[in-house]
Amino acid sequence: MPNNTHIQYLKGIGPAKAKQLERLEIHTVEDLLHYYPRTYQDRRLGVPPNEYNSEALVVFKGRVLRTQEIPARSVLIFKAFLEDEQGRQVECTWFKKRMYRPVRFDPFGVLKKDFHLNNEVWVIGRRENKNNFFGNKITVEEQYAAQDVLSELHTGRLTPIYALTEGLTNKQFRLFVYEALQTDSLASEPEILPPSLLSKRKLLSAPQALKAIHFPHSLAELESARARLAYEEFLLLATAWGIKRTQTKVLAKDYSYQIKKNLLTPFRERLGFGFTNSQKKVINEIFNDLCSPRPMNRLLQGDVGSGKTVVALCAMLLAVENGYQAALMAPTEILAEQHYFTFKKMLADLPVKVAVLTSSTKAAARKKILKELADGSLHILIGTHAVIQDDVQFHNLRLAVIDEQHRFGVKQRSKLKEKTAKLDLLTMTATPIPRTLALAFYGDLDVSTIGELPPGRQAIVTQTATAKLAYERVREEVQNGRQAYIVFPLIEESEKVSAKAVTEEFEKLKKVFPQFRLAMLHGQMSQAEKEKIMADFAAHQTDILVATPVIEVGIDVKNATVMVIENAERFGLASLHQLRGRVGRGEHQSYCLLVCEHAGSVAGERVDIICATRDGFKIGERDMQLRGPGEILGTRQSGELEFKAGDIFKDRDILYWAIQDRDELLTQDPALARPEHFLFRQKLQELYQKNWHLIDLS
Ligand code: ADP
Numbered sequence: 100m101p102n103n104t105h106i107q108y109l110k111g112i113g114p115a116k117a118k119q120l121e122r123l124e125i126h127t128v129e130d131l132l133h134y135y136p137r138t139y140q141d142r143r144l145g146v147p148p149n150e151y152n153s154e155a156l157v158v159f160k161g162r163v164l165r166t167q168e169i170p171a172r173s174v175l176i177f178k179a180f181l182e183d184e185q186g187r188q189v190e191c192t193w194f195k196k197r198m199y200r201p202v203r204f205d206p207f208g209v210l211k212k213d214f215h216l217n218n219e220v221w222v223i224g225r226r227e228n229k230n231n232f233f234g235n236k237i238t239v240e241e242q243y244a245a246q247d248v249l250s251e252l253h254t255g256r257l258t259p260i261y262a263l264t265e266g267l268t269n270k271q272f273r274l275f276v277y278e279a280l281q282t283d284s285l286a287s288e289p290e291i292l293p294p295s296l297l298s299k300r301k302l303l304s305a306p307q308a309l310k311a312i313h314f315p316h317s318l319a320e321l322e323s324a325r326a327r328l329a330y331e332e333f334l335l336l337a338t339a340w341g342i343k344r345t346q347t348k349v350l351a352k353d354y355s356y357q358i359k360k361n362l363l364t365p366f367r368e369r370l371g372f373g374f375t376n377s378q379k380k381v382i383n384e385i386f387n388d389l390c391s392p393r394p395m396n397r398l399l400q401g402d403v404g405s406g407k408t409v410v411a412l413c414a415m416l417l418a419v420e421n422g423y424q425a426a427l428m429a430p431t432e433i434l435a436e437q438h439y440f441t442f443k444k445m446l447a448d449l450p451v452k453v454a455v456l457t458s459s460t461k462a463a464a465r466k467k468i469l470k471e472l473a474d475g476s477l478h479i480l481i482g483t484h485a486v487i488q489d490d491v492q493f494h495n496l497r498l499a500v501i502d503e504q505h506r507f508g509v510k511q512r513s514k515l516k517e518k519t520a521k522l523d524l525l526t527m528t529a530t531p532i533p534r535t536l537a538l539a540f541y542g543d544l545d546v547s548t549i550g551e552l553p554p555g556r557q558a559i560v561t562q563t564a565t566a567k568l569a570y571e572r573v574r575e576e577v578q579n580g581r582q583a584y585i586v587f588p589l590i591e592e593s594e595k596v597s598a599k600a601v602t603e604e605f606e607k608l609k610k611v612f613p614q615f616r617l618a619m620l621h622g623q624m625s626q627a628e629k630e631k632i633m634a635d636f637a638a639h640q641t642d643i644l645v646a647t648p649v650i651e652v653g654i655d656v657k658n659a660t661v662m663v664i665e666n667a668e669r670f671g672l673a674s675l676h677q678l679r680g681r682v683g684r685g686e687h688q689s690y691c692l693l694v695c696e697h698a699g700s701v702a703g704e705r706v707d708i709i710c711a712t713r714d715g716f717k718i719g720e721r722d723m724q725l726r727g728p729g730e731i732l733g734t735r736q737s738g739e740l741e742f743k744a745g746d747i748f749k750d751r752d753i754l755y756w757a758i759q760d761r762d763e764l765l766t767q768d769p770a771l772a773r774p775e776h777f778l779f780r781q782k783l784q785e786l787y788q789k790n791w792h793l794i795d796l797s
């Protein structure tokens with residue numbers, strides 16, 4: 100049976116089960132073999148509990164002494180008393196809901212076949228009372244007759260536990276995998292890794308690793324299997340990026356830049372502050388890229404408030420100085436609008452024409468913008484993803500800047516990639532990518548980092564607080580002429596429900612602060628309303644802005660000094676850090692107050708991290724550990740960074756091996772044309788077609 104055989108032809112699986120398996124993206128025997136366990140239970144006898152087991156797990160092999168049925172009102176109970184070779188006894192209990200059944204149906208019929216006097220059985224269950232030392236009373240989860248030859252798949256070993264959907268049990272699934280491992284599909288599982296690397300890194304072969312990842316004989320064997328599979332995943336992805344990088348390196352621009360300074364110099368003179376050293380350094384790096392003969396693909400990372408916007412503006416001015424157009428894209432309309440006002444202010448009386456385009460731009464205004472873009476009289480276009488729609492045609496767009504790039508969806512990003520393939524591209528983020536990741540997987544990307552904040556910024560005092568104390572602080576600050584944000588979480592991801600909730604809170608807060616001017620902002624308002632409210636707040640026409648997380652990124656009002664985050668436990672780490680970054684932008688001492696309903700758990704851990712850490716890079720790294728890289732980089736759906744076996748944090752050493760070996764591989768055989776690399780290359784292409792659309796390997 101070749102390993103691309105459809106799953107329904109495997110022994111024990113029919114069309115119905117195949118449907119359920121397809122929900123897990125398992126279509127072929129090969130898919131099944133590569134559906135690795137989520138975790139393992141140590142069901143070996145006489146082995147002390149280890150990391151895989153919770154305290155309450157009991158694994159027991161014994162002889163049936165007697166059984167008993169207890170009919171109760173709502174549940175039916177079956178009990179079996181077992182004794183093992185050392186004479187220890189356990190009392191096992193099964194519960195079944197009482198349901199209407201035909202009279203002669205016995206809900207414990209199947210059990211009774213194995214659980215009869217003197218028969219040898221295995222039971223796996225949970226202690227009914229955690230404090231009961233030996234656990235001699237257990238609620239059973241799985242049981243097997245010892246004479247059943249296949250029971251050794253399930254018990255007496257490190258037992259695989261899979262993440263399954265409804266209708267599938269681990270017991271069944273183990274049998275399916277066992278069947279798949281029996282067929283010759285395992286033998287036909289190709290070894291894609293070149294033999295030289297296998298021996299250099301002392302890795303298990305592909306069939307060995309697959310067998311051991313599902314049914315390991317020991318923890319050591321399991322680790323070797325995982326290492327081999329992780330290495331393979333890392334090497335494939337690192338190589339894909341490596342190839343991409345060599346390809347973009349040879350691309351040449353058919354346009355060039357010169358630093359003329361007829362706009363840059365007057366811009367700098369009017370700015371009102373000098374650049375920080377970090378800003379100077381990254382502006383240099385960006386200008387070098389722009390003046391080089393190949394297209395720029397640079398990620399600018401810098402903590403919240405580090406001043407990325409002016410850096411981007413400098414790059415855009417260089418484009419305009421050279422007679423080209425530039426575009427800036429932001430993930431929200433509010434942020435796009437704000438950038439527009441910032442640019443207008445900073446570029447006042449310079450001969451640079453700027454416009455903003457979002458999905459709520461009125462038809463007439465939109466038409467005018469499109470016309471001026473096409474004839475080249477508009478120099479800089481700011482907007483949301485509306486900017487990349489097909490009918491938006493530029494006269495000579497050369498530079499695209501993407502702000503808060505991690506906030507764009509996968510679809511938008513691949514569209515962006517399409518549109519910007521031959522452009523100079525600057526992406527900006529405050530959610531930094533850990534260095535190892537950036538190097539390995541964004542190998543085609545150059546990274547610039549702003550490592551300092553503008554001078555005079557004070558550390559933001561970050562604390563958990565009761566609502567009462569938080570409002571006290573708000574009152575004090577507003578009385579001193581400052582402003583405050585009070586933010587509520589999004590509810591069930593729905594803007595509508597959130598808008599309603601925040602409206603109710605707004606009414607309550609008006610009573611808490613009758614003497615102040617309050618305004619409300621949420622995603623359901625019209626663009627004109629949002630603009631007016633932001634403009635009023637920026638001009639200090641209002642004191643307190645009550646909002647949903649629409650204000651999370653980019654908003655810049657220097658006089659605001661208090662950020663109250665309600666239900667802080669509902670926010671992710673990156674969001675908390677971004678929200679905190681809305682204050683502390685001027686010379687005044689600022690506060691970020693986290694109002695939590697329940698402490699403890701992962702949520703509480705996030706709040707603790709935010710209180711203890713100011714460094715956005717550390718926060719980014721912790722966030723990635725808590726949530727996984729795919730989630731953070733928005734690549735989850737695309738499968739771009741989903742590792743099945745590997746973990747970029749735990750398997751750092753293996754990751755370094757892979758990067759090192761990738762570099763050697765591509766130096767020796769850049770096109771992977773040698774026969775020993777044929778299967779590896781084929782696998783790369785297959786993966787590229789399946790999930791890596793974003794990595795353009797063509
Ligand atoms: P972010 O990196 O979070 O996008 P912004 O670009 O919004 O940060 O900058 C935050 C604030 O700091 C803005 O008000 C900006 O004008 C100001 N700023 C930027 N660079 C400097 C500097 N070198 N000195 C003083 N203020 C600066």
Ligand code: MG
Pocket residue numbers: 407408502653
């Ligand atoms: Mg910004």
